[in-house]
Amino acid sequence: DQQVKQNSPSLSVQEGRISILNCDYTNSMFDYFLWYKKYPAEGPTFLISISSIKDKNEDGRFTVFLNKSAKHLSLHIVPSQPGDSAVYFCAASDPQKLVFGQGTRLTINP
Amino acid sequence: EPEVTQTPSHQVTQMGQEVILRCVPISNHLYFYWYRQILGQKVEFLVSFYNNEISEKSEIFDDQFSVERPDGSNFTLKIRSTKLEDSAMYFCASRAGTGGQPQHFGDGTRLSIL
Numbered sequence: 475d476q477q478v479k480q481n482s483p484s485l486s487v488q489e490g491r492i493s494i495l496n497c498d499y500t501n502s503m504f505d506y507f508l509w510y511k512k513y514p515a516e517g518p519t520f521l522i523s524i525s526s527i528k529d530k531n532e533d534g535r536f537t538v539f540l541n542k543s544a545k546h547l548s549l550h551i552v553p554s555q556p557g558d559s560a561v562y563f564c565a566a567s568d569p570q571k572l573v574f575g576q577g578t579r580l581t582i583n584p
Numbered sequence: 585e586p587e588v589t590q591t592p593s594h595q596v597t598q599m600g601q602e603v604i605l606r607c608v609p610i611s612n613h614l615y616f617y618w619y620r621q622i623l624g625q626k627v628e629f630l631v632s633f634y635n636n637e638i639s640e641k642s643e644i645f646d647d648q649f650s651v652e653r654p655d656g657s658n659f660t661l662k663i664r665s666t667k668l669e670d671s672a673m674y675f676c677a678s679r680a681g682t683g684g685q686p687q688h689f690g691d692g693t694r695l696s697i698l
Binding site for chain 1: 628
């Protein structure tokens with residue numbers, strides 16, 4: 475099942491710079507897209523979401539962009555902080571269930 | 585901030601035994617879910633539950649699995665006869681409503697089948 479794909483297993487960014495995490499999907503019927511952050515030994519924590527009818531949503535340091543024609547979304551974190559180091563999951567709402575990507579491990583370097 | 589609580593954090597069980605994983609969703613939430621993550625793989629949907637019945641289930645959720653909301657606070661996942669391949673992290677989630685309301689996850693139960 476490759477409906478939601480995160481092609482980068484890891485990303486390393488310097489503190490204070492922008493982190494960009496990417497996600498691709500294949501199903502045009504997804505109604506919402508969400509980003510979750512996960513620390514070891516904890517469950518996924520909701521970060522930000524976007525409706526399929528929007529192209530941008532912003533919440534503080536986090537912005538999600540949706541490109542429906544490319545079936546692509548991205549999460550921008552700016553400025554990146556050491557506490558942002560975690561695994562980030564892209565998820566699509568189907569709509570009753572969430573379909574997850576494989577995750578991207580983000581490491582913020584001082 | 586309200587949170588989803590799961591117990592136990594780690595469960596070790598012999599193959600063929602029954603296991604019950606417990607969850608206390610956020611109190612005013614109406615929709616409940618179970619997901620699992622096998623080591624090194626994606627988080628996978630198992631089942632959704634609303635208004636005291638299953639609303640959707642995946643192919644993984646076969647006759648060996650069942651869910652129950654026995655009272656106003658708990659939500660349980662039962663595996664009747666565990667297999668080695670059931671070893672995974674099991675996450676419970678809940679959400680207040682539909683229309684973009686996010687699912688909130690517990691910290692999971694690590695199930696190890698010997």
